[in-house]
Every structure is written in structure tokens, then in C-alpha cells.
Amino acid sequence: MASDQTRGAILNAAERLYADRGFGDVTLRDIVATANVNLAAVNYHFGSKDELxxxxxxxxxxxxxxxxxxxxxxxxxxxxxxxxxxxxxxxxxxxxxxxxxxxxxxxxxxxxxxxxxxxxxxxxxxxxxxxxxxxxxxxxxxxxxxxxxxxxxxxxxxxxxxxxxxxxxxxxxxxxxxxxxxxxxxxxxxxxxxxxxxxxxxxxxxxxxxxxxxxxxxxxxxx
Amino acid sequence: MASDQTRGAILNAAERLYADRGFGDVTLRDIVATANVNLAAVNYHFGSKDELxxxxxxxxxxxxxxxxxxxxxxxxxxxxxxxxxxxxxxxxxxxxxxxxxxxxxxxxxxxxxxxxxxxxxxxxxxxxxxxxxxxxxxxxxxxxxxxxxxxxxxxxxxxxxxxxxxxxxxxxxxxxxxxxxxxxxxxxxxxxxxxxxxxxxxxxxxxxxxxxxxxxxxxxxxx
DNA sequence: GATAGTTTCATACAACTGTTTGAAATGCAA
DNA sequence: TTGCATTTCAAACAGTTGTATGAAACTATC
CATH class of the missing domain: 1.10.357.10 (Tetracycline Repressor, domain 2)
Known part of the structure; x- marks a missing residue:
């Protein structure tokens, strides 16, 4: 499934960004830009930012x-x-x-x-x-x-x-x-x-x- | 000075709200509403939210x-x-x-x-x-x-x-x-x-x- | 009581936020 | 190929945020 690829890319990007810059100033747009996926993908795969x-x-x-x-x-x-x-x-x-x-x-x-x-x-x-x-x-x-x-x-x-x-x-x-x-x-x-x-x-x-x-x-x- | 009154009201309201609800979900509008002062008063007296x-x-x-x-x-x-x-x-x-x-x-x-x-x-x-x-x-x-x-x-x-x-x-x-x-x-x-x-x-x-x-x-x- | 300085106020600003939408693309089974 | 479900995408949405502005109200000094 290609979906797992996107999911994984989001997880990786998010973990790295949060690790580097903290939860306070990392937005969904930062994450999807790093992961090279569409903005809506986060909500599609995880439901919400908090669930991610x-x-x-x-x-x-x-x-x-x-x-x-x-x-x-x-x-x-x-x-x-x-x-x-x-x-x-x-x-x-x-x-x-x-x-x-x-x-x-x-x-x-x-x-x-x-x-x-x-x-x-x-x-x-x-x-x-x-x-x-x-x-x-x-x-x-x-x-x-x-x-x-x-x-x-x-x-x-x-x-x-x-x-x-x-x-x-x-x-x-x-x-x-x-x-x-x-x-x-x-x-x-x-x-x-x-x-x-x-x-x-x-x-x-x-x-x-x-x-x-x-x-x-x-x-x-x-x- | 009446300014000290406003300053003090802001400090009190802010401390109470932060104590009760945390820093995450207390906005300047919450603070000025509790303190009964104008929204612009915070920036006038403290410069910014962070300085408050x-x-x-x-x-x-x-x-x-x-x-x-x-x-x-x-x-x-x-x-x-x-x-x-x-x-x-x-x-x-x-x-x-x-x-x-x-x-x-x-x-x-x-x-x-x-x-x-x-x-x-x-x-x-x-x-x-x-x-x-x-x-x-x-x-x-x-x-x-x-x-x-x-x-x-x-x-x-x-x-x-x-x-x-x-x-x-x-x-x-x-x-x-x-x-x-x-x-x-x-x-x-x-x-x-x-x-x-x-x-x-x-x-x-x-x-x-x-x-x-x-x-x-x-x-x-x-x- | 005019003047200058301080303080208040309503309002607008500009930017950013997470989330939603509906259509387009893709993958996969029959 | 057809049909159906999954996944992607651009775009917009609706709301909130801290901050800035310029006029009005106030205060104290002369």
C-alpha cells in the first residue's frame, strides 16, 4: 500500500521536527512540507494533529x-x-x-x-x-x-x-x-x-x- | 497613578488564569476580560504577552x-x-x-x-x-x-x-x-x-x- | 483654563492555525 | 475495461491569535 508510505513519511517528519524544534512551534504545514505530502494527509491518516x-x-x-x-x-x-x-x-x-x-x-x-x-x-x-x-x-x-x-x-x-x-x-x-x-x-x-x-x-x-x-x-x- | 491600578489588575488576572488553566489556553483577551481592562493595555504596560x-x-x-x-x-x-x-x-x-x-x-x-x-x-x-x-x-x-x-x-x-x-x-x-x-x-x-x-x-x-x-x-x- | 503628557479605548490588522471539502488521481479486483 | 474503494490534492474555511493605530479621555502643571 502506498498509504503506509505516506503515513510513515509523516511520522518520521513529525518526530524529527518535534525533536528539533519542540511542540510549540511546529505546524502541520511544517510537517507536510518536510514529509513531501499534502496538507490534508495528516487528518486523513491520523484524524487530527493531537492524534498524530x-x-x-x-x-x-x-x-x-x-x-x-x-x-x-x-x-x-x-x-x-x-x-x-x-x-x-x-x-x-x-x-x-x-x-x-x-x-x-x-x-x-x-x-x-x-x-x-x-x-x-x-x-x-x-x-x-x-x-x-x-x-x-x-x-x-x-x-x-x-x-x-x-x-x-x-x-x-x-x-x-x-x-x-x-x-x-x-x-x-x-x-x-x-x-x-x-x-x-x-x-x-x-x-x-x-x-x-x-x-x-x-x-x-x-x-x-x-x-x-x-x-x-x-x-x-x-x- | 491610575496606571498602576491597571497594571496590577492585569498581573492579578493573568496569574490567576495561568494558575487555573495553564499557559496553553489563556489568551490576552481572557486576561483583559478578567481584569476589566482594554485589550491594548497589556501591550501598553508590558510590551508584549511574553514580557507579561x-x-x-x-x-x-x-x-x-x-x-x-x-x-x-x-x-x-x-x-x-x-x-x-x-x-x-x-x-x-x-x-x-x-x-x-x-x-x-x-x-x-x-x-x-x-x-x-x-x-x-x-x-x-x-x-x-x-x-x-x-x-x-x-x-x-x-x-x-x-x-x-x-x-x-x-x-x-x-x-x-x-x-x-x-x-x-x-x-x-x-x-x-x-x-x-x-x-x-x-x-x-x-x-x-x-x-x-x-x-x-x-x-x-x-x-x-x-x-x-x-x-x-x-x-x-x-x- | 490652556497645555502637555499619560493612559484608555474601540477597532482594525495581518498572519497563522487545524480542519474540511469535493474533485482528481490511483490502485485493485472482476 | 469496467467499477469500486482508497488515497491524494489544491483550495478554501472559519476561527483565533498577538499586535498596532489613532482618536478620545483623563491628569497634573503652569
Whole structure:
């Protein structure tokens, strides 16, 4: 079908433009000009501008969620049904940080698009994010299994803070680089993941965590 | 001067409308209708819509920054020029959280406006935020004085994570309430501040912190 | 009370927005 | 080839937006 070609061209052009210039100043006319298709094609194939944005975001969002759940399941199977709290946090923040930070974030439009979606906040995306709670509940459940003694509220705060550090790092990447005058290496994604996981675990258990065996933090902590 | 009256009416109406409905769908015509002034008054008194938004944000932002620095100075004086790291974090996140969370956040339009400014991200506000780095440097300097042995990068990451937790809590307040089914009490501002400070300190020093003497966390930790 | 400066007002402007329309082109099955 | 459905296209639509204009109303000074 030739229709899929047009659909795809629109999706590609839209993702690239939104990634580059943000949602605020990209019009349908910009998109169709980049995609070399007719103006009416957007409404024909997607119904409306908002539905186009929603489809872009849902696609990328589902992919990340899948990765997260895969990592979580792998960790739980390795631990015989109960994953370590550090592995749970790692599954939660790893995929997002790997996707939006690091060298790929310059090249991949998908990554840059997700960063935009994280910084700006347009109605169609906000609506989708509000339904994302179910996904987080699975992580809350895993945390409950991992730390059965903990108060529920503590677990939710731990989950919340882990996401806070991950998302804020993505959002404020530039500012942190400027503030620290380059002393914080935003390209060392795995190091950042180690940091976020370590802080999250320490916040919850009060114990210092070793991080992954190969992690830079682990090496540093061990002197 | 009657001009100040008009100016003030515009500022009030704009702040309220932006707080209630967000920046996305509030037009100048909405503002002047609420303020009972003429459409041209906005451009006459402020130059443009963006400058109106900027003035609103700068006013509130400066107020918060003043509070933060006051708390920081008080803490440093009390410690003879060197504040405890917990007091530094408290000065950093306390004013923001107190301003945007808690009972006042329902009533005060100023608080609701700042929450909006934190969630949505319009160009005039983004421009101002980018210049806010100088203010954070003062906190970085205080941290250096408080923990002279620490690596610079660790301090910046600590600062960054503290802000992350504070801002994310403000931004995702609703979602956390829904996710935790009310188990996380978002109205207990001082308890939240204790939590953020405790996690921030632990992340940096690896030691559990007691929080304020009167803090709920402190009481809980002590059994 | 005339004058100069400030502030208000109704109105128009010019541009841009997402969406719709109905006809033309295309693809595909019989 | 005929017929039907899908897809493209140019054009227009209807509405909104922030801003500019020039006259009118006001205020305070001399």
C-alpha cells in the first residue's frame, strides 16, 4: 500500500521536527512540507494533529515500558521470583536513561523526541502519561516482594524519587553540565544509572549499595 | 497613578488564569476580560504577552530565591560560617516545597502559578530559568565549605538530585497520590521536606540523618 | 483654563492555525 | 475495461491569535 508510505513519511517528519524544534512551534504545514505530502494527509491518516502526536508518543513509550518490564522479569527470575531492590530500580530507570542520554541522544531522533516530550508538556501526551500508572504499579508490586517489611508509603516514595532523579537528569541535562562546568559527565550513561540506583537503594534501605560489579561507582566506593 | 491600578489588575488576572488553566489556553483577551481592562493595555504596560509572563515569573522566582538564601545564610551563621549539609539542603528545597505544596497550594494563586510554570514550559520562562545557574552556584559553594573532602562532581550530583526530588514531587503530585492510593501524604509538607533532605544527605554522605528534631521522619526513625 | 503628557479605548490588522471539502488521481479486483 | 474503494490534492474555511493605530479621555502643571 502506498498509504503506509505516506503515513510513515509523516511520522518520521513529525518526530524529527518535534525533536528539533519542540511542540510549540511546529505546524502541520511544517510537517507536510518536510514529509513531501499534502496538507490534508495528516487528518486523513491520523484524524487530527493531537492524534498524530499521541501515536508518536505511544509508540516510543510502549517500547520503553516493554524494556523495563523485560529487565524486571529477568531480574525476578534470576532471583527466584524475588528481585533485589537494586535490580528493580535498575530496570525502572535504566531503559529511560539509556534511551535519552548518552551518545545516541544526539543522533537518534527518537531519543530527542522523548526528551522533548519530557520537557514540554502538551495535552495529548499528558493524557497518555496519566494512564501510565498501571505500569508503575507492577514495579511497586516487585518492590513489595523485595522488601516485604517496608511501609507501603516508603516504597512509593522510593519509586517516586528514583523516577524524579532519572527524569530530572534528562530534563535538566544542559543546566547540570553548565552548573558543574563539565565536571558531571552526562555522557557516561551507565555511571549515571549506577548513581541513581545507588541513591535510590540507600534512600530506602539506609545501606550503601555496591552497584553492578562493573559499575564505576562500585569501584570508587571500594577504594 | 491610575496606571498602576491597571497594571496590577492585569498581573492579578493573568496569574490567576495561568494558575487555573495553564499557559496553553489563556489568551490576552481572557486576561483583559478578567481584569476589566482594554485589550491594548497589556501591550501598553508590558510590551508584549511574553514580557507579561516573564514579569510574573521573575517576581515569584526572586521571592523564592530570597527565601532560600536567607535560610542558607542563617544556617551558615549559626554554624560559624559553615552550615551542616542537611541545613543546606533544607534551605534549598524547603521554600520551594513550602510554596508549592501543602494547604496554601489550593488557595494561593501564586503557588498554583509556580506549579504551572514548573509543569508546562513556555519560552519566556525557559529563558529565565537558564539564567538561574548563578543562584545555584551559591549553594554549591556552601556545600563545598560544608564537605571540603568531597569530589566536586559528587556535590553537584547531590545538588541536582535534591532539586530533582523537590521539583518532581511538585510536578507529579497528583500522579503520586493516585499511584499510592493516598498512602503518600502530599499535604504534610514538612514531612516531605524531611524526606527529601534525608535522602539527599544519605546519598552524599552515606549516613542516615536524623532530620529536624521535630521532624516526623526523625520520630519514626527513632521508634 | 490652556497645555502637555499619560493612559484608555474601540477597532482594525495581518498572519497563522487545524480542519474540511469535493474533485482528481490511483490502485485493485472482476 | 469496467467499477469500486482508497488515497491524494489544491483550495478554501472559519476561527483565533498577538499586535498596532489613532482618536478620545483623563491628569497634573503652569
Amino acid at each position: 502526536i499521541a501515536e508518536l508518543f505511544v509508540t516510543r513509550s510502549l517500547a520503553t515500558n516493554r524494556e523495563r518490564l523485560n529487565e524486571l522479569k529477568a531480574a525476578e527470575q534470576a532471583g527466584g521470583g524475588r528481585a533485589g531492590i537494586d535490580a528493580i530500580f535498575r530496570a525502572l530507570v535504566g531503559p529511560t536513561l539509556r534511551g535519552c542520554l548518552g551518545p545516541s541522544s544526539e543522533s537518534s531522533t527518537a531519543a530527542r523526541f522523548m526528551i522533548r516530550a519530557s520537557i514540554e508538556s502538551v495535552p495529548p501526551i499528558r493524557r497518555i502519561k496519566n494512564r501510565e500508572v498501571d505500569h508503575l504499579r507492577k514495579f511497586a508490586a516487585a518492590m513489595r516482594r523485595s522488601l516485604p517489611g517496608r511501609a507501603e508509603a516508603d516504597l512509593y516514595w522510593g519509586l517516586h524519587f528514583a523516577l524524579a532523579m532519572a527524569h530530572h537528569t534528562i530534563r535538566e541535562r544542559e543546566r547540570l553540565t553548565k552548573l558543574s562546568e563539565g565536571k558531571c559527565d552526562l555522557d557516561d550513561v551507565e555511571g549515571i544509572i549506577d548513581r541513581v540506583v545507588a541513591v535510590s537503594v540507600t534512600a530506602l534501605t539506609g545501606e550503601k549499595v555496591q552497584g553492578r560489579p562493573s559499575g564505576k561507582l562500585a569501584a570508587r566506593e571500594a577504594h | 509572563i516573564a514579569e510574573l515569573f521573575v517576581t515569584r522566582s526572586l521571592a523564592t530565591n530570597r527565601e532560600r538564601l536567607n535560610e542558607l545564610k542563617a544556617a551558615e551563621q549559626a554554624g560559624g560560617g559553615r552550615a551542616g549539609i542537611d541545613a543546606i539542603f533544607r534551605a534549598l528545597v524547603g521554600p520551594t516545597l513550602r510554596g508549592c505544596l501543602g494547604p496554601s497550594s489550593e488557595s494561593s494563586t501564586a503557588a498554583r502559578f509556580m506549579i504551572r510554570a514548573s509543569i508546562e514550559s513556555v519560552p519566556p520562562i525557559r529563558r529565565i530559568k537558564n539564567r538561574e545557574v548563578d543562584h545555584l552556584r551559591k549553594f554549591a559553594a556552601a556545600m563545598r565549605r560544608s564537605l571540603p573532602g568531597r569530589a566536586e562532581a559528587d556535590l553537584y550530583w547531590g545538588l541536582h538530585f535534591a532539586l530533582a526530588m523537590a521539583h518532581h514531587t511538585i510536578r507529579e503530585r497528583e500522579r503520586l497520590t493516585k499511584l499510592s492510593e493516598g498512602k503518600c501524604d502530599l499535604d504534610d509538607v514538612e514531612g516531605i521536606i524531611d524526606r527529601v533532605v534525608a535522602v539527599s544527605v544519605t546519598a552524599l554522605t552515606g549516613e542516615k540523618v536524623q532530620g529536624r528534631p521535630s521532624g516526623k521522619l526523625a520520630a519514626r526513625e527513632a521508634h
